[in-house]
Amino acid sequence: MPGRRLSKWVVAVPMGVLALVTIYPLVFTANVAMKTRREYILDRFSLTDSLRWDNLVTAWTSIGMARYFANSLIVVTASVVTLLLLGSMAGFALSQLRFRGSKAFFLGCLAALFIPFQVIMVPLARVMADTGLIDTYPGLVLAYVAQFLPFTIFLMTSYYKTIPAEIVDAARIDGNTVYGVYRRIMLPMGAPALLSVGILNALFCWNDVLISLLMMPSADHRTLMVGVTSLRGQYSDDIPTFASGVLIAAVPVLLTYLFLQRQIADGVTAGSTKG
Template sequence: MSRVRPGRWLLALPMALLALATIYPLVFTANVAMKTRREYVLDRFSLADALRWENVATAWNTVDMARYLANSVGTVTASVVLLLLFGSMAGFALSQLRFRGSSVLFLGCLAAVFVPFQVIMVPLNRIMADAGLVDTYPGLVLAYVAQFLPFTIYLMTSYYRTIPTEIVDAARIDGNSVYGVYRRIMLPLGTPALLSVGILDALFCWNDVLIALLLMPSAEHRTLMVGVTSLRGQYSADIPTFASGVLIAAIPVLVVYLLLQRQIADGVAAGSTKG
C-alpha cells in the first residue's frame, strides 16, 4: 500500500479550499433562487424546501431576459471574433516580424492593460456620441474591442514568441507571403492560445456592466448583466427573484466551461510549457 506524500496534502488542501470558495457562491445562489421570500427571511442559509421554478420564470419574463440574452450573445460573439483576429495578427507581427519600433509598440500595449476603464470612460462616451455609436451594437462591440485588445495582444505576442523564428523563415523561403505565413502556420500553431484567450475575452465581455450601461442607455438594447442589475432595483426586497436572474446569467458561462474544460486546460498547459 503506497503512502500519500505530505507534499501532496499541502498542495491538495489549498486547492480544495479554493474550489470550495469558487463553487459555494453558485450553490448558494441556486439554493436562494428556489426559496420563497418567507423562507429566505427566516433562514437564508437553510436548504430550500422544494424546487420553485416560478422564481426563475418571474425573473425571465419580468425584464425581458430573452432579449437581453440575445443581445449579450450577439455582442460577445462579434467582440471575441474581432479580438482574436486583431490580437493574433498583432501578436504575430510583434513577435515574429522584424521592424523598427516593435518593442515600443509591445510596451505600449502592455501599458494599456493597466489603464482602468474609469479613466477613459468620459472621453470614450464623448467620442462614441460624436460618431453616432451610442446605443448601437457596433458601438458596444468597438468599445469591447478597444478595451480588451491590449490584453489579447499581450497574451498572443507572448505565446507567439515561443515559436521558433526558423519556422517563419522556412515558410517564407517556400514562397509564402506574410499573410500566408499567418494563415497557414501561425493560426494553427496558435490554436491553444486562441482558445484560452477567447474564453477569457468572452468572460470579460459577458460579465461587463459598466461599459454596456454607459453606451446602451435604452432598455431594449441592454445586455444580460445590465438586465440583471435592473432586476436588482425592481426586486430589492425579493432576493430569491434577483438570485434567479443571477442564476440565469451564470448558466451560459457554466455550460461553455463544462463543454470546453478539456480544451481550456490543454490551452493553458500548452501556453505555459511550450518552448
C-alpha cells in the same frame, strides 16, 4: 512519511475551505431561486422543499432576461471574433516580422495594460457620443476591442515567439506571401492560444458591467450583467426572482469554467515557456 502526510493536510484543508466558501454562494442562490417569496421571508437559510422553476421562467420571460442574454451573446461573439482576428495579426507581425517601430508598438501595448478603464471612460464616452455609437452594438463592440486588444496582442505575441523563425522562412521560400504565411502557417499553429485567449476575452466581456452600462444606457440594449444589476432595485422585495436572474447569468460562466478550465489555464500561461 508522517511529515509528508502532514504537508498534504496543510495544503488540502485550506483549499477545501476555500472551495466551500466559493461554492456556497452559488448553492445558496440556487436554493433561494427555488423558493416562493413567503418561504424566503419565513426562513431564508432553510432548504427548499421541492424544485420550483416558476421564478426562473418569470425571470427569463417576464423580466426580460432572454433579451439581455441575446444582447450579451451578440456583443460577446462579435467582440471575441474581432479581438482574435486583430490580436493574431498583430501578434504574428510583432513576433515574426521585422519593421520599424515594432518594439515601440509592443511596449505601447504593454503600457496600455496598466491603464484602468476609469481613466479613459469619460473621453471614450464623448467620442462615442460624437460619432453616434452610444447605445449601439457596434459601439459596445468597439469599446470592448479597445479595452481588451492590448491583452490579446500581448498573449498572441508571446505565443508566436515560441514558433521557430525557420518555419516562417521556409514558407516564404516556398512562395507564400506574408498573408499566406499568416493564414496557412500561423493561424493553424496558433489555434491553442487562440482558443485560450478567446475564452478569456469572452469571460471578460460577458462579466463586464461598467463598460456596458456606459455604452448601453437604454433598457432594450442592456447586456445580461447590467440587466441583473438593475433587478436589484426593481425586485428588492422579491428576492427569489432576483436570485433567479443571478443564477441565469452565472450558469454560462460556471459551465465555461467547468468544461474549459484547462484552456483557460493555458491561456494565462501562453508563451511563458519556450519550445
